[in-house]
Amino acid sequence: MNEQRKIELKKYSLEAKKQIIIGTNCAKSGHPGGSLSCTEILTYLYFDKMNIDPKNPDKADRDRLVLSKGHAAPALYGVLAVRGFFPVEEIKQLRKPYAMLQGHPDKKHIPGVDMSSGSLGQGISAAAGMALSAKHFGDDYRVYAIIGDGESEEGQVWEAAMFAAHKRLNNLTVFADLNNLQIDGTLDEVNSPLPLDKKFEAFNWNVIVIDGHDFDQIEAAVAAAEKCTDKPTAIIANTVKGKDVSFMENQVNWHGAGPNDEQAAEALAELDERIAAL
Amino acid sequence: MAEVKNIATRDAYGAALCELAEKRNDFVVLDADLAAATKTGTFKKAHPEMFYNCGIAEQNMMSVAAGFASTGKLVFASSFAMFAAGRAFEQVRNSIGYPHLNVKIGATHAGISVGEDGATHQCCEDIALMRTIPGMTIINPADATEARQAVLAAAELDGPVYMRFGRLAVPVVFGDDYKFEIGKGVELKAGTDVTVIATGLMVKEAMEAYDLLAAEGISARIINMATIKPIDRDIIVKAAKETGAIVTAEEHSVIGGLGSAVAEVVTEECPVPVIKVGVNDTFGMSGPANDLLGIFGLRAKDIVEKAKQAIAAKK
Numbered sequence: 001m002n003e004q005r006k007i008e009l010k011k012y013s014l015e016a017k018k019q020i021i022i023g024t025n026c027a028k029s030g031h032p033g034g035s036l037s038c039t040e041i042l043t044y045l046y047f048d049k050m051n052i053d054p055k056n057p058d059k060a061d062r063d064r065l066v067l068s069k070g071h072a073a074p075a076l077y078g079v080l081a082v083r084g085f086f087p088v089e090e091i092k093q094l095r096k097p098y099a100m101l102q103g104h105p106d107k108k109h110i111p112g113v114d115m116s117s118g119s120l121g122q123g124i125s126a127a128a129g130m131a132l133s134a135k136h137f138g139d140d141y142r143v144y145a146i147i148g149d150g151e152s153e154e155g156q157v158w159e160a161a162m163f164a165a166h167k168r169l170n171n172l173t174v175f176a177d178l179n180n181l182q183i184d185g186t187l188d189e190v191n192s193p194l195p196l197d198k199k200f201e202a203f204n205w206n207v208i209v210i211d212g213h214d215f216d217q218i219e220a221a222v223a224a225a226e227k228c229t230d231k232p233t234a235i236i237a238n239t240v241k242g243k244d245v246s247f248m249e250n251q252v253n254w255h256g257a258g259p260n261d262e263q264a265a266e267a268l269a270e271l272d273e274r275i276a277a278l
Numbered sequence: 279m280a281e282v283k284n285i286a287t288r289d290a291y292g293a294a295l296c297e298l299a300e301k302r303n304d305f306v307v308l309d310a311d312l313a314a315a316t317k318t319g320t321f322k323k324a325h326p327e328m329f330y331n332c333g334i335a336e337q338n339m340m341s342v343a344a345g346f347a348s349t350g351k352l353v354f355a356s357s358f359a360m361f362a363a364g365r366a367f368e369q370v371r372n373s374i375g376y377p378h379l380n381v382k383i384g385a386t387h388a389g390i391s392v393g394e395d396g397a398t399h400q401c402c403e404d405i406a407l408m409r410t411i412p413g414m415t416i417i418n419p420a421d422a423t424e425a426r427q428a429v430l431a432a433a434e435l436d437g438p439v440y441m442r443f444g445r446l447a448v449p450v451v452f453g454d455d456y457k458f459e460i461g462k463g464v465e466l467k468a469g470t471d472v473t474v475i476a477t478g479l480m481v482k483e484a485m486e487a488y489d490l491l492a493a494e495g496i497s498a499r500i501i502n503m504a505t506i507k508p509i510d511r512d513i514i515v516k517a518a519k520e521t522g523a524i525v526t527a528e529e530h531s532v533i534g535g536l537g538s539a540v541a542e543v544v545t546e547e548c549p550v551p552v553i554k555v556g557v558n559d560t561f562g563m564s565g566p567a568n569d570l571l572g573i574f575g576l577r578a579k580d581i582v583e584k585a586k587q588a589i590a591a592k593k
Contacts, residue, residue: 060350107348107377115348119372122341126373129345129353132330136306137351156369159338167330 001219005048007278009215012082013043014275017244018268019078019091024257025264027095030103033254035075037179037212037239038146042067042079044218045144054084057111063141064114064130068123069148069177070104071256076113077101085112120148121156124174128164131172131232142226146175150182152193158203164232165204172232173225176200177212179241181252200234212237245270283422284447287478288386290422291443292317294429295354295384296324303328305352305433308343310336315445316356316386336361340369340381347379352433355381359388359442363404374438375411382432383440388418389529390557390574391446391479393567400562406534408440409507415460416507418442418528418536420481421451424504427458435460444529446567448479463510469499472585473517473524477503477536479571480527480555486578491585498585509539511547518548523588525553527581529571532556551591553584 001009016039024030042065046052050063067076074094081088086100093099100109104118114130117123127145134141147157164172176196184190193199200207206228210217218237225233241255242248245267259267295307295318311334313319322329332339336357343355355362362385363370374381390400408416417432417439419425425443432439458464463475467488476484481502491498499521501513518524524544526537537554544552557574571577 064349066345115345116372116377119368121337122344122369122373125338125341125369126345126348128338129342129347130349131345132306132342133346133349133351137304137349139349156337156341159335160341163332163335163338163342166333 001216006215009043009047011275011278012047013040014244014271015082016043016075016078018271019081019088020074021245021259021264021267021271023074023077023091023094025259025261026092028258029095030074030258031071031256032074032259033181033241033248033251034069034148034177034179035072036243036245036248037241038072038177039075039079040213040215041146041175041218041237042075044215046079046083048219049222050144051141054112057085061139061141063144065144066115066123066127067105067117068127068145069120069151070118070123073103073105076105080112120151121154123147124157125160127174128160128169128172131164131169132167134171135169143172144175145172146177149176149178149180149187149193149196150190152176152196153191161200161203161205168230169232170228170230173222173235174232175235175237177239178236179239181241181250181255183255185252197236204231206231206233207236208233209236210238212239213243244274282449284449285422286445286447287419287422287425287443288317288445290425291384291386291429291441292320294426295321298430298433299325299328305354306330306346308332308339308353308355310334310339310357310361312357316384318356318384336366337369340366341373343381344373344377344379347381348377353381354384356384356386358399359385359401359404360399363407363440364401367407371411375414378413378437380436381438384443385440386443387445388442389444389478390562390570391444391529391567393445393570394564396564397561402531402557402562403534404442405506405530405536409534409539413437414507415439415505416442417460417505418478419504420478420502421448423450423452423454423456424458428504431458431460442478444479446479449482451482451485458504461505461508461510463501463503463513465499465501465513467498467500469497470521471497472589473499473501473521474527474581474585475501475503475514475517475524475536475540476527477506478529480529480576483576483578484527484581487581487585490578490582496585496589503536506536506539509543511543514540514543515547518544518550522592523551525555525581525584525588527555529576530556532558551588553588555580555584
C-alpha cells in the first residue's frame, strides 16, 4: 500500500473512531472498547476493498460484511457514515428510541448493514450462508465477517467453522478481533478460547495472523485470502481494545460503557491530535 | 366408501419440495443430518445439487439459512421440531425473525406421535415458542393434501414460515378439491351448539367427534385451523357468537398453542367458554404413537367430553 493511501485510510479510521466516541457519549452507553479495536479492519474493507456503493447499498452483486461481534456496532456505523451510507449526524441518535442506529446492527433499517447481529455466534453462520448462496448461484461476490475473541467461546462459532470448511467456502473471510478482553475480564480469567489460530487450522481453515491495526498487514492478509482456492480464511487480528484513546486502551471497563462529556472531550481531542499528526 | 389412505405429513413435505423444484430452481434445502427422517432425503435424491447437509448443528443451520435468504434467495431448513424450534429458538428469533428473512422452516416429528423415541424428542412446545416471534407465520397441516399446499403457499410468501409436520402416517381427510389458504380457518362441518377448532392430526379426531356428538343430538361446528399465526380471528369470533362455546384440539401443550391463540381472541372479542384438548403440561413418553394419543387424551372421545363441558359452562 502506498504511503499516501495509508495516511488516507488512517484518517478515515480516526474519523470513524471519533464517531464511536460521539455516539457512545450521546447514548451514555454502548461498547467503545471493542469498537475501537476493529475500526481499521472495517475501514480497509469499506474504503479500499469491498465492492459496495453507498448510493446503492442493496445492489445485488455487492460484497457483504457481517459484524458478528455486533456490539461493536458503533465502529460499523462510524465507518458506514464516514463512507457516505448515511449522514454522520445520525450517530448522535445512537441507541435512542425509534433511531435508525439501534444498539446492535439492524439489517432492516440501516443502509449498508448486511445482517442483523449481536447475539454472539450467529453472524459467522449467517456470513457462511451468504457465501454458500454465492457459491450455489455462481455469484462472485465475497463475504467478510468479524468475530470477537470472547465471542469464540460460543459453540456456534465452531459449528460455523466446521460448516464453512466442509463446504469449501473460500469466498468467506473471517477476521477474529483478538483484543484479549471480554466483559468479565481477560480471556484467561474467563474461559479462554485461545489459541484461535490453531483451532481454525484444526477446523481446516486457511489461517493468517496479523496486527489488526496495520493497514499493510490487513491488505496483505485479505489478498492472500482471495488467492486461497479451497478453504475459508481466518485472519487472526491481534488488536488493542480501546485503540487510539489512551485512557481506554486495554481497560476492561471500557467494554460496555459510554464516556461522559469530559471523557468524550478528552478522547476526541486525542483523536484530533492523531489526525493532525498524520 | 372409498379407502382412506394414511400418509405422514412429513412425506408430503418431501414430495412437495420435489414438486416445487419442478417450477423453480432459485432455492435450496438444508437439513441437519435427519434427511431420511424429515423426508428432505426424498428431495436430496431428486435434486442433490439443491440440497446441503449442515450436519448435527441446528443452530448454525438456522443462521446459515438466514444469511442465504438475505441474498434474496429462498431456503428451506429442516430438522425435528424439538431442534428446529427448541434448540435453535434463539437463532430463529434473532437471525431469521428479527430481520424478517425468507426462511421456511420444515419441522417434522412434532408432538407426542413421534412415538417410541420418547419425551426428549416429543416437542409439544414449538407452536408456543414460534408464536412469540413477531412476523412468524405458523402452519400445522392436518393431512398430506394440506401439507403439500402449505409448502407451495409458504414458498410464495415473503417472510419466515414455520411448518409443522408429523412422523405418524395419518388419514388423508381432504380431497383434491380442498383449498388451503394461509391465515384462513376452514369450516368442515356446520353446527350450532359448540365449535371444535382443531389443528394437525387432531382434525381427524374432531371429525370423528362430530359424529359421536351428533349421535347424542349435539350439533358441533368443526373448524380446521391450519394456520396458527396469523390466526383467523373472524372465524373464531363468528363461532363464539353463533355457538357460544369452543373446544380446541391440538397435539401440543395446552400452554401457548392453538388453544391459547383461540382463547386470546375469544376473551378479547366475545368471551365464551374455551376448553382445551392438548398435552396437559406434561412430558411425553415412549410407546406406539397411536397408544400415546389415547394415553394423553388426544382422541375423539376426549373432544366429546370437553365439548359437553363447554356446553354446560355456557351462561
